[in-house]
Amino acid sequence: TxxxxxxxxxxxxxxxxxxxxxxxxxxxxxxxxxxxxxxxxxxxxxxxxxxxxxxxxxxxxxxxxxxxxxxxxxxxxxxxxxxxxxxxxxxxxxxxxxxxxxxxxxxxxxxxxxxxxxxxxxxxxxxVDTEGGETILGIVNGSNFLKLVTFEMHGATAAQSSPLPGGSNTLTVSLFANMDLTAGSLVTVSGITGYLVDSAGPELQTYASGAGSFASTLTSWEPSAGAVVLTVGSSGMTKTSFFRSDRQAAVFALGVRNLNDVTNASLQLTINGVYERESGDLSSATASVEAVSEARYGLIGASVPGVVFRPETTLHAIDHRSPLVGSSNTITFSMSCTLIMPEGSKFTIRGLTGTQTSATAIGIPDRLCRILPFSLSGMTLCFVCV
Structure with missing residues (x-):
């Protein structure tokens, strides 16, 4: 030997x-x-x-x-x-x-x-011993001689914060890769077509996570494909794993605005990662993005990207406490809504005639809502949730 x-x-x-x-x-x-x-x-x-x-x-x-x-x-x-x-x-x-x-x-x-x-x-x-046992670019045993792996992205998810028509919304994307992404690597999410977006593209609200950071501005925006491109920052992006208990992910969030039209159709998003090699050549991987289905404002599945739901209210009953002329009175409304109305939502009740109370004197005892300025001549009462 x-x-x-x-x-x-x-x-x-x-x-x-x-x-x-x-x-x-x-x-x-x-x-x-x-x-x-x-x-x-x-x-x-x-x-x-x-x-x-x-x-x-x-x-x-x-x-x-x-x-x-x-x-x-x-x-x-x-x-x-x-x-x-x-x-x-x-x-x-x-x-x-x-x-x-x-x-x-x-x-x-x-x-x-x-x-x-x-x-x-x-x-x-x-x-010849080929088991180097060292981790390279997040690849376990990547130093093993002749071990070659494919760059993969897997388990990517997306969720929106609000399904309300015409309202501001945040689309959050979490992605996972089987290896570290070096600085300059590109991540593209396509299919963001179901929102109102400025010509410059969505607002990049979040671009850093425990896995690393993207550049603080979008690299590019392609409106026809609804595609945003982000660049991995100078510190790189460490390997993320969908299968780990902590599910550490690379995360970014985009500010968009919902359409006014009601729709239950989920956006079909795809994600593409382009790995920047040291020599400058590229390796890419493409995967579908799974929509996260969670409740928003009490509405099941409202977190699915692209879903827009128009809330509806029903006035079930209205009565008052005293029928005596000239006496003080309390009017009680009983109403419901198809979802949990967020703070700032407005309700308007019209037709409140037959009172001699001035606009500034009306109050709501339980303080669940507050009165907005209104005109008695218009016979309209408007209040907002607090």
Whole structure:
């Protein structure tokens, strides 16, 4: 056995990424003589072909441990192999590293499915340890050699704060990703077409959460598709998980205004994330956004984006306490509404004739509402919830 440790790791586990740095670590169990040839077999998962893989190492330590050139062969149907030549004697127990850069394929793979071996003439073939165990970009075991994953967004949800027609509203979107989003990555939500929105786009009311922060202004707004684009801020966005108990999410909220037309149709929203790689090229993922169905103002399902519900009131009864002429009197109204009316909602009752009380003297004893200014000549009483 030549080596007590043979380990390979990587720096970029995302599919399609260029410049994934692979590092081979060797610790000799015996002295390895110069000119010894080492054959590494089983490597898979790169689009780089010979001689595009490069004729020189990206790095090696100590310098000059291996010949500056090596042989890399990538057949089209079987995993590739690489042949290294030891330049100077390798001492027992010392640590030697050598690195290369390659371009990942565009399909995911599991490092465990690709056993790597190292062999040398006259010595036992040894397995290469590919289990680096380090988390990279939020990907557990992302340093495992030949582990490649696809950027995914999942479990995105959206909810609105109000279903009332013509009123101001807030659309809150929560998104989850399977890896960290680097600064400059883009998140697009499309389908925001069921609201009244200024030409400049919705107001970005919330753009930070425990997962990180987006830029404080929208990157762009496309009215025809109802699409907002946000950019991940300079600190990046840490990996979020729909499956964790705390369900940590990246969150942003948009200020919009409801239409005046009543509708029960939910908006069909989609979310697209574009991951900004270090080299500047992009990887994207698209997923549907699930509408959160919760009660608003006592109305079940009113949090579903795009739903507009017009409240209706019913006057069930009206009576007074005293029929005697010239006496003080109390008029009692019994009414109901199809939802819980928020503070500031107004009610108007018309036809209150036959009183000699001035407008400023009318009061509501229970203080659930307050009187608004009104005209006796118009025979109208208007009051507002408090």
């Amino acid at each position: 030549l080596f007590s440790t043979i380990r390979m790791g990587q720096t970029k586990p995302l599919i399609g990424t260029t410049g994934n740095r692979l590092t081979l670590t060797l610790i000799p169990a015996v002295q390895v003589a110069s000119r010894t040839s080492l054959l590494i077999e089983g490597m898979s998962g790169t689009t780089t072909v010979d001689p595009g893989f490069g004729l020189f190492f990206a790095a090696q330590n100590p310098s000059g441990a291996f010949d500056a050139t090596y042989r890399w062969i990538q057949p089209t149907s079987v995993p590739a192999f690489m042949r290294l030549t030891v330049a100077n004697d390798m001492a027992i127990g010392a640590t030697y590293t050598v690195s290369w850069d390659w371009d990942n394929v565009n399909t995911p793979q599991n490092s465990l499915d690709y056993p790597i071996t190292l062999s040398s003439d006259g010595h036992t073939t040894q397995s």
